[in-house]
Amino acid sequence: MTAGRKETDVPSLDGAGTAAMAARSIQHYFPTGSGKRPLLVLDDISFDVPPGAFVSIVGASGCGKSTLLRIFAGLVRPTNGHAELGGRPITDADAHKGMVFQEDAVFPWLTVRQNVEYALRARRTDRSRRGGIAREWIDRVGLTGFEDAYPRQLSGGMRKRVDLARIYASDPEVLLMDEPFGALDAQTRLKLQEELLQLWEQRRKTVLFVTHDLDEAVYLSDLVVVLAARPGRVASIHPIDIPRPRTYETRGTERFRQLTVQLWHEIESLDRTSRSATDPQAPEVVA
């Protein structure tokens, strides 16, 4: 079984397996308790994600990034408008939209291997192929040797890798990633970014990636969508024209710095205008 494994044991993620996504005038309210007005968290969100593109969403904390991603996953139904996958409205969660959550979502009662196989079982992959696929992905995220460990025996970064292996193994059409590296130390984060980029270069799945790390957004993406806060709106969309494949050295280039600085200024000014708009008493930012 180990020796004779063919390349086809690993689900093919390239080309045909992926699809375009789109947000079509999405508006979303959350209830705030009886008698009070509902909270408008997303207002008239529209953008396109070409098939195979890596798109990041950045914006202030609480501006609705997670909510938007959950709408794409089919976990939340927007009040108005809809999200699309391959031209069809998204109405329910399923294995076509794989999601990495902001929180730790690795099942603590399953071992690393069982966690990865869970995804395969849920989508009814042949029993005979499960073991091989799981082993392959555990190896790719660098967790070989920890197959039978429980999540409590792993570090935070290792748990996130389990989460990634699980989603990659489940072979979704598109990947939705909600600050997957947010809680990690800088070094682990850099390493996982490299790995993610390598995987993506090989397979070209459509990725929608939430982060508030601007370097991360620019480094990984084809497009960066900037959301303004309260309510969340699309402020601007930035094409990232840095050629691929990108390496660690890319971060030192002139263009990389230009783009991150540009994004930073944009978010800064959004922050200032939104503060003076919602709260006239807010102190002026002294330059």
Next chain:
Amino acid sequence: MSPNRTGPDRTRTEAEVVRGFRRAVRRRRQWQWSLGVAAIAVVVLVYWVLTLTSDNPALLPPPGEILQGFVDGVRDGSLVDATLASLRRVAIGYGIGCAVAVVVGSLRGWFRFVGYILDPIVDALRPVPALAYIPLVILWFGIGESARILVIGVASFLSCIVSVTAGMRRVPPVYVDAARTMGARRTRIFLTIALPSSVPFIFAGLRVALGAAWGTLVAAELIAAQTGLGYLLQAGQEFFHTEIVIVALIVIGVIGFLMDALLQAVESWLLRWSPETRR
């Protein structure tokens, strides 16, 4: 000075570290056992001193007499029969009561509409103590073995179901969402997410119910039983055999203790994944 072999600066090898872990575990067990046994010995000793100062040995039989009562009970089979009869009642009543509680409790806790239907019924039944059903049970089922088992079953059910339902309602939503985005549907999510993540709550319920089952046993055996530890308690009191009363109490205590220890062992095996389990 000779070379310092045990000083703090000596590097410990892996084998020594492993031995060290083992020794730490063994030492903890040793403390646990010796302190537990010592505490029991102190209680027995205090009791013995009390019997010496008492002038009514019929009310406070000395430890030797209690031991004699135990030996006699085992010899003539009366204690063994009583224990087996009670064990059987508790096992059947508790088993059925808890099985129903786990099934009903998790369904009403997990599936919202089942909850809407069952919550008022279950929550109205709960405040009624199991003993209060005895007259009704006797009217409906007569005075017999099934009546006694039923009362124990009701007691187990009522104390188990609360925590099973609570566990189902506290399943972290992120696990459910993750399972959904991997393609899992209702039944699979119930079986593979809701159930395992409620295990701590289910076991809390099982342990409370075990206490309730034994607690109701004596009352259940008041229903014209001719055997059982509850019957033995009654008879001991009627015929003024204090030592038999005490023996029956101790047997109930020991069996309850052993069953709880068994439950705990199963629980910590099932929860070997949990970071909250104390090792």
